[in-house]
Each structure stands twice: as C-alpha cells, then as structure tokens.
Amino acid sequence: MGTASKALSLLNYFTRSQPQIGLSDMARLSGINKATVHRLMGELADHGFVEQVGAGREYRLGPAFLRLAALREKAVPMRELALAELTKLSGLTGETSHMSLLNGEVLSNLTYSYAHKHGTMVMMEDAEVLELHSTGSGLAVLAFSPAPFVDAILSKPLVARTPETVTDPAAIQALLPKIRKRGMAWSIGGYERDVYSHAVPIFDAGSQCIGAMAVAAPVSRITDELRATIQTELALAARRTTRVLGGFPPDTFPTFSPAEPPAESELT
Amino acid sequence: MGTASKALSLLNYFTRSQPQIGLSDMARLSGINKATVHRLMGELADHGFVEQVGAGREYRLGPAFLRLAALREKAVPMRELALAELTKLSGLTGETSHMSLLNGEVLSNLTYSYAHKHGTMVMMEDAEVLELHSTGSGLAVLAFSPAPFVDAILSKPLVARTPETVTDPAAIQALLPKIRKRGMAWSIGGYERDVYSHAVPIFDAGSQCIGAMAVAAPVSRITDELRATIQTELALAARRTTRVLGGFPPDTFPTFSPAEPPAESELT
DNA sequence: AACCAATGGTTTGAATAATGAACCAACAAG
DNA sequence: CTTGTTGGTTCATTATTCAAACCATTGGTT
Structure with a gap:
C-alpha cells in the first residue's frame, strides 16, 4: 500500500x-x-x-x-438527482426511500426522502453505513458485483444485526441468482427489526454497480398492494436514476415485471 | 513536501x-x-x-x-449552525448573507442565505472562491490573521476584479488597523460591481481567524439606515456564530458599536 | 509522594517505498 | 511520415517509513 x-x-x-x-x-x-x-x-x-x-x-x-463535496456535487450532481427521484418515490409509495453508494466493502447512505403520510416511518441518516450482507441494498449490490468481490465479502465474518439476519455465506450466495433474475432484492428485518426493504442496483457508465436505491417500510404496513406499488415504482425510479447519472444497466439486467408478486416462499 | x-x-x-x-x-x-x-x-x-x-x-x-462531508457535518455541524444564523441575518437585513472559511490562501464559501424581500439580490454559490484582497470577507480575515500570512498574501500579484478593486498592497495594509479597531470590514464593488459587502471574522477555539460572515447588498439599496441595521445585526450574528462553533474572539476583538456610522471618507 | 499506565510526540539506523527522466503505444494534425 | 499530443510504464537513484526505543505530561492508585 x-x-x-x-x-x-x-x-x-x-x-x-x-x-x-x-x-x-x-x-x-x-x-x-x-x-x-x-x-x-x-x-x-x-x-x-x-x-x-x-x-x-x-x-x-x-x-x-x-468544500470538496460542494465541488463534487457541482460537477456531478448525484445527490441532487437522486434526491429528486427519491422524493417522487416516497410520494408514490408513502414510505421512506434512500440511495446508497458502494464505498469499499460497505454501502454509505447518499441521501434519503421521508414520506409524511403515516405516523411512523423508517428513519435514515446521512452517511449511515449499510452492510452488504444484511440489507436489501447490500444484496442488490452483491448480486450485480463481480464474483471475486462477492466471495471476499462473504468470506469474512458476517454480523447478525437481528435474529432474522442471514449470516450463512452459502445461503446468501443462493439468493443472488434470484436477485439477478428479477433485478430487485428484498430483505425483511435483516438490518433492523420490522423493516421490510426493497432495493434495486444503480450502475455507472461502465455498467458497474455503484450502489442501490431502496424503499424501506415497516413490516406491519406491508400488503400485497403496497408491495406491488413499491416494486413497480422503485424499479422505474432506479432505472431513471441510473440513466440520469449517465450510467447503463448491464445487458443482462431484467426489466422488472410488476405482474410477478413474490411467493411467500421467496420472501427473502 | x-x-x-x-x-x-x-x-x-x-x-x-x-x-x-x-x-x-x-x-x-x-x-x-x-x-x-x-x-x-x-x-x-x-x-x-x-x-x-x-x-x-x-x-x-x-x-x-x-460521505466524508456528511460525517464531518455530523461531528461538527458548522454549516447547519452557520446557516441558522445566516437565515436570521438575511431576514433582519433583507439582504443576502453568507459565511466562508479560510482554505489556504483563499476563502471558500461554506453556505449562504437569500432574503426574498426584493426583486434583486446578490447571488452566491456553494464552494465559491473569494479572494482575500478583493472581498469584504477577505479583508476581515486578513485584519485578524498573523502578519507573516498577510505579507505572504499581499506580496503576490493582486488581481483587480473590478475597476474599484484595491490592488496596492500598501493601501490594503493601511486598511487593516481600522478593520481591527472596529471589528468589521467593508468593501464596495471590490469583487463584483455594485455589491456593497460588510464582513466580520469568525474565530476558532484558539482565537485563530477561520473565516468570515458577511452581508452583501446591491450598492443602490444602501442607505444609512440599512447600513446601520446590517452592521448591528451582522456583528451580533457573527459573535453568536463564533461562540456556537466553540470559538472565542481574541481579547483584542472590539465590541462593535452600532452608534458609529462610518464617515464617507472611510467607506472602504 | 511514589508509582503505574496511559497519552502525544520525537529520535535512531535498517528496510522499504517514492521519485523522475526516459520510454512506449496510440492518436491527431499537418 | 513527421511532429506533438495524450495516458501510461520502467528502473536506477533517492527519500521515506519502519520498529523500537525514548521524552514529557497527565490521571488514577496505592
């Protein structure tokens, strides 16, 4: 070094x-x-x-x-552009949405938007750190990252944030093909109890995965209808965000089909 | 190096x-x-x-x-605290106010607040660079910086941003004692034409000058009354800001007296 | 007081890494 | 085909980092 x-x-x-x-x-x-x-x-x-x-x-x-962050944001208004999409997304879903960027081996939160539709909501913070193995956003990123990177992440000890956190590397590896196929990850209570999170990867100009956009809702509020709304709008918002940031999804990236509600058996 | x-x-x-x-x-x-x-x-x-x-x-x-800027702001919410003061200041004066931090040999803008009281106002930008010799904020900082630093700045070629910019090192040196004495600098059209700027230095915990808070108004709008309001409120806001950031003005720093309107001969 | 275990900071020759001039290959204009 | 760019690389020389020791200071214990 x-x-x-x-x-x-x-x-x-x-x-x-x-x-x-x-x-x-x-x-x-x-x-x-x-x-x-x-x-x-x-x-x-x-x-x-x-x-x-x-x-x-x-x-x-x-x-x-x-100063440097202001210059960066002036040159590449990622945060501003992402926030515009998140605001729309939160409005449409009535839930907290956020975007995070891959930084080494973790995600760090770029920005977020609350919906003030309900009395409770999932709280976020700027620069909050999200682990790759225990969050919906992390799984979305892992699924679209190079295999050596995934192996490196999963070969380290995986912290169980909640009793629901999946910490078995093989089990996580098994999830990734499904996430790749549908272009969206979800996680129920893996990072914080009672948080149901949907996440879609975001790509740069070289189709490398650079982060994820996500919607996080209290588990108690989830219905088939809300789930469908979140999935549809999140997929659209994430696609727009990738494009507006100058990026391209890889050729293999699927067009998410809202007419495909998850069976209970694939909830995670 | x-x-x-x-x-x-x-x-x-x-x-x-x-x-x-x-x-x-x-x-x-x-x-x-x-x-x-x-x-x-x-x-x-x-x-x-x-x-x-x-x-x-x-x-x-x-x-x-x-990410790092968000962490910094979380640890030391300079920007947030300054913005709170600036918002009040702009409301009270009806003019644009801003705060900038010393970064090497220039000031870079930290944050600013507009007053939407008039149809025209002085515009600012994040991370905008302000030169020390040609701006009110710069003069305020120079007046409370160590002499070797001031000499180093003034020994370099000084760019005339407008016909009104003072570029004679000796003339600028001559201004500094007056600024030190009253604890406030002003500049008329030195950086941008038709901008009348008042500025007060901001200090850190070691009483080192780290930047300046300023109010910038169109020259055409300046009256004795507005000038008095700006000077009074700016002096108070800057003092509060230094304190709220955990800093202390040096012992020699004067308490600005609003009952001391500048004679026309000392306008600069 | 005396002592211990921290702290931030500094110094040493032996090990290690950075440096800069020259050098590629690729591309563009003349 | 030259000339002048560009981004990027090579390698003997040179400067930095390392570890381990050492200071001076601080705060807590005995």
Whole structure:
C-alpha cells in the first residue's frame, strides 16, 4: 500500500460513532507505526482534511470536505438527482426511500426522502453505513458485483444485526441468482427489526454497480398492494436514476415485471 | 513536501470552472512528475477521492467527499449552525448573507442565505472562491490573521476584479488597523460591481481567524439606515456564530458599536 | 509522594517505498 | 511520415517509513 493510500485510509476510521480519534488509537486501528501516523495526520491537517481538537489533541475530520463535496456535487450532481427521484418515490409509495453508494466493502447512505403520510416511518441518516450482507441494498449490490468481490465479502465474518439476519455465506450466495433474475432484492428485518426493504442496483457508465436505491417500510404496513406499488415504482425510479447519472444497466439486467408478486416462499 | 501532501494538493486543482483534469495537465499544473501524478491519482481513485471519466480518461473529484462531508457535518455541524444564523441575518437585513472559511490562501464559501424581500439580490454559490484582497470577507480575515500570512498574501500579484478593486498592497495594509479597531470590514464593488459587502471574522477555539460572515447588498439599496441595521445585526450574528462553533474572539476583538456610522471618507 | 499506565510526540539506523527522466503505444494534425 | 499530443510504464537513484526505543505530561492508585 502506497503512502498516499495509507494517509487516505486513516480517514476511514472516523465514523458516526467515533468521530474523534487520538494518535495512539489511530496507530492501533490502522496498524501503522505511530511515528508515521503522526506525520500523515500532520499532512492531512495541513490540508484541512483533519483538525486537532482541544484537550486530548484528538483528531477529527476537517472542514476541507465541505468544500470538496460542494465541488463534487457541482460537477456531478448525484445527490441532487437522486434526491429528486427519491422524493417522487416516497410520494408514490408513502414510505421512506434512500440511495446508497458502494464505498469499499460497505454501502454509505447518499441521501434519503421521508414520506409524511403515516405516523411512523423508517428513519435514515446521512452517511449511515449499510452492510452488504444484511440489507436489501447490500444484496442488490452483491448480486450485480463481480464474483471475486462477492466471495471476499462473504468470506469474512458476517454480523447478525437481528435474529432474522442471514449470516450463512452459502445461503446468501443462493439468493443472488434470484436477485439477478428479477433485478430487485428484498430483505425483511435483516438490518433492523420490522423493516421490510426493497432495493434495486444503480450502475455507472461502465455498467458497474455503484450502489442501490431502496424503499424501506415497516413490516406491519406491508400488503400485497403496497408491495406491488413499491416494486413497480422503485424499479422505474432506479432505472431513471441510473440513466440520469449517465450510467447503463448491464445487458443482462431484467426489466422488472410488476405482474410477478413474490411467493411467500421467496420472501427473502 | 511529503507524499501524502502531494496527493492531497492535487485535489486543489479541481475548481468550479475546471472540474475535470487530464494526467498531463495535472502534472503541469502541480509541477509534479507525470509518473508520480499517475500513481497518486491512482491511489486517490482507489479511495473514491477522484474518478476517471469516459473518453479522455480525465479525472474529476470522486464520491467519497459526499460521505466524508456528511460525517464531518455530523461531528461538527458548522454549516447547519452557520446557516441558522445566516437565515436570521438575511431576514433582519433583507439582504443576502453568507459565511466562508479560510482554505489556504483563499476563502471558500461554506453556505449562504437569500432574503426574498426584493426583486434583486446578490447571488452566491456553494464552494465559491473569494479572494482575500478583493472581498469584504477577505479583508476581515486578513485584519485578524498573523502578519507573516498577510505579507505572504499581499506580496503576490493582486488581481483587480473590478475597476474599484484595491490592488496596492500598501493601501490594503493601511486598511487593516481600522478593520481591527472596529471589528468589521467593508468593501464596495471590490469583487463584483455594485455589491456593497460588510464582513466580520469568525474565530476558532484558539482565537485563530477561520473565516468570515458577511452581508452583501446591491450598492443602490444602501442607505444609512440599512447600513446601520446590517452592521448591528451582522456583528451580533457573527459573535453568536463564533461562540456556537466553540470559538472565542481574541481579547483584542472590539465590541462593535452600532452608534458609529462610518464617515464617507472611510467607506472602504 | 511514589508509582503505574496511559497519552502525544520525537529520535535512531535498517528496510522499504517514492521519485523522475526516459520510454512506449496510440492518436491527431499537418 | 513527421511532429506533438495524450495516458501510461520502467528502473536506477533517492527519500521515506519502519520498529523500537525514548521524552514529557497527565490521571488514577496505592
């Protein structure tokens, strides 16, 4: 791994739950020598990518990202375009919709839209991390990712987020052909209890899967009718999103047929 | 300069007007060897900080910034807090207000708020770059920055954005003590014609100047009354913003006195 | 106080990686 | 067929990273 990669990889240890990291912790987390970490963090700090805060001299992400994110969004208004589709999608389905991007071995949430139609709804957060094996979005991405990548993901220990989470690699592998065939994944309570999630992959200009668009509803609200609405509208919205982002689904990607309600036996 | 710094500095060549840069161009712009640039861009691309696009294989900023910016904003909701103050400020003054952060030798716009009170207003953009010598915000920052930094900025060629821009380093140096004394800078038509801008510096926990908050109004709309309102409210809003961001004005920072309307002779 | 275990930060020669000039191959214009 | 681009690669030279030790400071225990 090159020096620049090392410096950049340090940034990945900052998370929502651990927004500040000290020097020694960072050296431990990254497995990189403390002296090197110190130098790298110093260079990152010089460019505003991290900043040192008060007492413990811990590091946290710096203000440079706000500027660069704005420039990125100006050049490629992914978030804006996705949000436009999500807003429509939430309106049509009455449920929370979101889009997430593949980032290494996890998905990170890009943006989301709530429907304020019901008293309860599935909550999302910006930059929320979604695992590939336990979420509908993750399964959608896995199904349309290269086999070596899938194998790498599934060969690692799979955390059970809920009692319903499927953690058997073989069982997950078995799901993928079905997802590939219908162009849509679903997951019931795999990530959070009582959340029924539908997800469709999103592709870039090279037909590589770069993320997923999804609709998440409380299990209790799901009916055949709502399921049909979600599936129809989500498939359309995701297809439009891929296109509007300049991407193309692979030639093998199916046109989702709404007249194909899932048998109870294939619910997952 | 270390390897990591070189890689990070490459990111600064992407701008609003030049969002895509080829390998050779990047090598020229940065003065770094092409082979090195190639490797560094490859590493940046591996982490999603840049991506290569289609035909010319040019590079542009990658999607990783959206995630990291969201994490940063979650940890330190600068933008959100600033926007809350700006919204109030625009409401009270009826004019466009904005906040920008020092990034190297320029300010980059963090966020802004429009007042929809009049048919015309000063327009802003996210991540817009403001020069230190030609904007009210820039002068406010210069006045509260270390002398070596100010000297470094003013020793470089100063671009005249409009016929009104002051480009004489000595003349600008002469303004700074006055700005320090009153805790507020103003600029008339220095950056864009017909824009009258007031600006107050924002400080961090170490009383370092990190940016500025400003109100920009069309020159034609300025009256003594509006000027007094802007100055009073801006001074208060900026002070609240510094505090709410966890910062402290330096001990020497004056309490702006609204009962001190500028004589016409000190307009700049 | 004395001690211990942390912390952030710095220093050392031996191991490792980055560097830059030259070099390809591909494409375009003349 | 030259000339001048482009993105990308090679390899001896050069600079950086590594590990392990060491400081100075802090906070908690005995």
